[in-house]
Amino acid sequence: MTAPASSPRYGTAQAPSALWAAKRFAEQVLAQNDEGHRLCLQGCFEAAEACFRYAVEHQPDWSIAHNNLGWVSQAQGRNEDAISSYKCALRLEPGYVLARANLAYLLAHLYVHLGQYDAARGMWQVLVELYPQDPEVLDNLTSTALRVNDLGAAGHWALRHAAVTRGSTWHALPGDIPDVPTPAPKLSRSKLGHDLEQMRYLRDRQLIGPQLDAVIDGYETALQRFNESDSLLQQQLLASWPLSSTYGRVIHHLPAAHLDEGALNDSPALRGAEQDYQQSPLGIVVIDDFLTPQALQQLQAFCLQSTVWHTNRYAHGRLGAFFREGFNCPLLLQVAEQIQQYFPKVIGTRHPLLQLWGFKYGHDQPATYPHADFAAVNVNFWITPDDANLDKNSGGLVIYDVEAPMDWDFETYNRQGDRIDAFLRASGAQPLVIPYRCNRAVIFNSDLFHATAPLAFRPGYTSARINITLLYGERERAGQG
Structure with a gap:
């Protein structure tokens, strides 16, 4: 397995506030842990491992040090060692979220590699409880549900993924819209023209309300101003209202229902x-x-x-x-x-x-x-x-x-x-x-x-x-x- 990306969700952790922690741990242990964390962020895993081993050896009941040793072991491809360290961290601190996430993330990928998709989605289920708006987690829950032919669950998680990556204030797909917007598709005349036609179609059939009239007007203006060769103008249009809140977003969605009599013509x-x-x-x-x-x-x-x-x-x-x-x-x-x-x-x-x-x-x-x-x-x-x-x-x-x-x-x-x-x-x-x-x-x-x-x-x-x-x-x- 390749080295996982260090992030606030999966990876190593610095020590808590030094003033608080110094009452419990020697300054050298704290310094070694924080140096290991810094080295991990730089990709220097062997050097980081030495720091974390020092921390574990000198403070064996410290859950953060065990989690960090697990992550640097995983980054070097030693998955069994990583699992052992994560489990040790959780025995010491059962509520330690980062260790729980690291262990679930590693096991999920290992189970997929082995073709054990039910076990893998169990791990992604652990992660979605911790990070319900994480697109990667929702994507993998969708994929593993498809792999085991659970189409109902796949549809559920795919809609949650759409809410996170394509949701808008105009339509409430299941799940909250994240605070950090995802990149919109590139601006193109074909998509602008299609979206404008689609919104007019929806308005003519009273499927969207008059509150979107200003959005339609904005698209008309954007289409008139659009210039394929002017990248700066395209960036300005994408960043301005209403495109910033609607372009590449779901503003209307028809949940076409399951049919009791069947969908395919039994001919x-x-x-x-x-x-x-x-x-x-x-x-x-x-x-x-x-x-x-x-x-x-x-x-x-x-x-x-x-x-x-x-x-x-x-x-x-x-x-x-x-x-x-x-x-x-x-x-x-x-x-x-x-x-x-x-x-x-x-x-x-x-x-x-x-x-x-x-x-x-x-x-x-x-x-x-x-x-x-x-x-x-x-x-x-x-x-x-x-x-x-x-x-x-x-x-x-x-x-x-x-x-x-x-x-x-x-x-x-x-x-x-x-x-x-x-x-x-x-x-x-x-x-x-x-x-x-x-x-x-x-x-x-x-x-x-x-x-x-x-x-x-x-x-x-x-x-x-x-x-x-x-x-x-x-x-x-x-x-x-």
Whole structure:
């Protein structure tokens, strides 16, 4: 394990006030402990360890010294020694928060390394009680819940994570909004324009109140002033009201509910889809009328209403929405769970849901470079009404009959478009073009290179192409029984 970062939450501690402590401990012990703490902050762990060992040897009943020795042992990769020291500190002082946090943090990572995800989330649960607004803790509680197929708990912790990282004064997601704001996404014309359209859409349907009229006016002004090449202006706009309190934040969120009658359309096509997937030479199946009409309608409403489209680092104005940042509701989790039930052999509990996201596209987009995903099975479905699609023969997905090489790392097979393109040409790869259809799902082997087909959709906020993607399992484990 690499050395953990020293911080007020995990790490070493200085002695209490010297005036108070000197009544109990020799000055040399205090000095050695504080020198060790300083050396740790500088990354000088061997020298720091000598200081802490001196403190432990000369004051063996001092819990701070044992905690500090544990942390410097952990920083040097001696995890058993670290665990022993943390436990010693807690025996001496059961209520010592830093030692408890250090021990839980170390054990959580060790359990994950061993694949013991239930035990790991028990440790993260200890930490969330100590630090309920810590994004790292909430993120790991989400991840370990997903790993053990506890989608309800994953949804709970992901919403808490969204509240901490994307919450705003305009909408109370579960959990308090932290005092320290998190960085907003970069300012871009595509996101500013989308957010302005979305707020107008919400206002027209009386889903937000008149108190946000001034926010809408502020976005209109920001969009008029926006200059792609003026970075100083962009910083000023981000720092000024109303963008400072709303941009990249959740101001409205539709908690689309679990449906008693089910979310997936129990059709012959869906019931036979797993067998079709298994019989496909590549591992591809296309399912039309994937969702029930009510589920489709509710997910359309969720994607149109929820201000969760935060990520704008993509070309052609595409926006992403992710599970831990608010792209999360009971209905989405019901869809994820039912997919596992309809595909017990291909997915089942063997390949847990690990990623869930949505994308909104600009109204036209050319061909893009293919990529592969770090997953075993990819489930992709589209929800924008068909009448928005101006090219019925395109707008969907292109899947190539070639898998990403297993010796390529994620950066290569997911982002290095030139190298992927050259590899596909050299391999004589052939594309399978699956045209866009509303409520069509494409379930396929995530190792296959794939790309969004060129698209042309009608202008207008409700006509933007939206796809939802769920990734199950990990690619290197796809062939393991």
